[in-house]
Amino acid sequence: MVHMNQGQGETSNALQNRLKPLIEAAIVELCSSTNTSFPEKMLIADLGCSSGPNALALVSVAIEAIHSHCLQLQQPPPEVCVLLNDLPDNDFNTVVKSLVMLRQSNKPAVVTVGITPGSFYERLFTSGSMHLFCSSNSLNWLSKVPEDLTRNWIPAYDIDEHARSERLPMVLEAYAQQFRKDFTLFLELRAKELVPGGRMVVSLAGRRSDDRASKFSHVWEVFAQILSVMASEGVIDKAKYDSFYVPVYGPSDEELREIIQAEGSFSITEMRVHDFT
Numbered sequence: 001m002v003h004m005n006q007g008q009g010e011t012s013n014a015l016q017n018r019l020k021p022l023i024e025a026a027i028v029e030l031c032s033s034t035n036t037s038f039p040e041k042m043l044i045a046d047l048g049c050s051s052g053p054n055a056l057a058l059v060s061v062a063i064e065a066i067h068s069h070c071l072q073l074q075q076p077p078p079e080v081c082v083l084l085n086d087l088p089d090n091d092f093n094t095v096v097k098s099l100v101m102l103r104q105s106n107k108p109a110v111v112t113v114g115i116t117p118g119s120f121y122e123r124l125f126t127s128g129s130m131h132l133f134c135s136s137n138s139l140n141w142l143s144k145v146p147e148d149l150t151r152n153w154i155p156a157y158d159i160d161e162h163a164r165s166e167r168l169p170m171v172l173e174a175y176a177q178q179f180r181k182d183f184t185l186f187l188e189l190r191a192k193e194l195v196p197g198g199r200m201v202v203s204l205a206g207r208r209s210d211d212r213a214s215k216f217s218h219v220w221e222v223f224a225q226i227l228s229v230m231a232s233e234g235v236i237d238k239a240k241y242d243s244f245y246v247p248v249y250g251p252s253d254e255e256l257r258e259i260i261q262a263e264g265s266f267s268i269t270e271m272r273v274h275d276f277t
């Protein structure tokens, strides 16, 4: 079981800001007057919310968007239920306090709030109940380390440079396959939980399809390099180092597109690729 410390950094904020226009567009589509009827209630959830100031950032954008869209259309706002998900070890104490403050704040639309602890690689919500899922920076986390590597004692980042470059394609493929399995499952599960016409807005760290660099380079190669030097100098135990895998993967935009199309439950309205700045 893994859980992250609070994300308060500039990077988290920047990533979440980039999702703002996409969340706003999703809300407009959900509330669109071309739909048969204006929704009377709306359930929205952030998957992998973490804790700290960013935990409510995405759902706050959604609430604000609902509020201003309804004002514009002169419609009464729907009753909104806000649900926050993360792994059970997340610090939900602080999250709950912020959720209560959100409900008490001047947001007439928010009627109920709640937390949904559990893995987003499992069912989390009842069928056909959710209108909008948001997730930022969380789907890089795999459900587990690729078993092909652990079963065959293949280190993710071999200390020996020759062995490392020989095994690299196998290691990358094992991670890519695990991501494909996990992300496909994630899509299947969320599709069951969404209302017809429901929306999902997600962001994750990855690489451009035309970037031929190692699939790990963005994610954890830097600290794997440092650990491998420490292991080769005997500072940390080599056997421990060899069995250390980080269940994180950064897909390319093309990989994501392929997986989404192959799974088939969702169509892509918009996909944006940003460089880390």
Ligand SMILES: C[S@@+](CC[C@H](N)C(=O)[O-])C[C@H]1O[C@@H](n2cnc3c(N)ncnc32)[C@H](O)[C@@H]1O
Residues within 6 Å of the ligand: 002, 003, 004, 007, 012, 015, 016, 047, 048, 049, 050, 051, 054, 085, 086, 087, 090, 118, 119, 120, 121, 135, 136, 137, 138, 139, 141, 142, 143
């Ligand atoms: C980098 S943080 C992102 C936090 C926040 N969304 C943000 O953008 O600042 C990743 C979060 O995903 C959560 N996470 C990882 N795997 C998960 C899973 N299988 N189910 C639910 N949450 C998960 C972690 O516990 C962590 O809180």
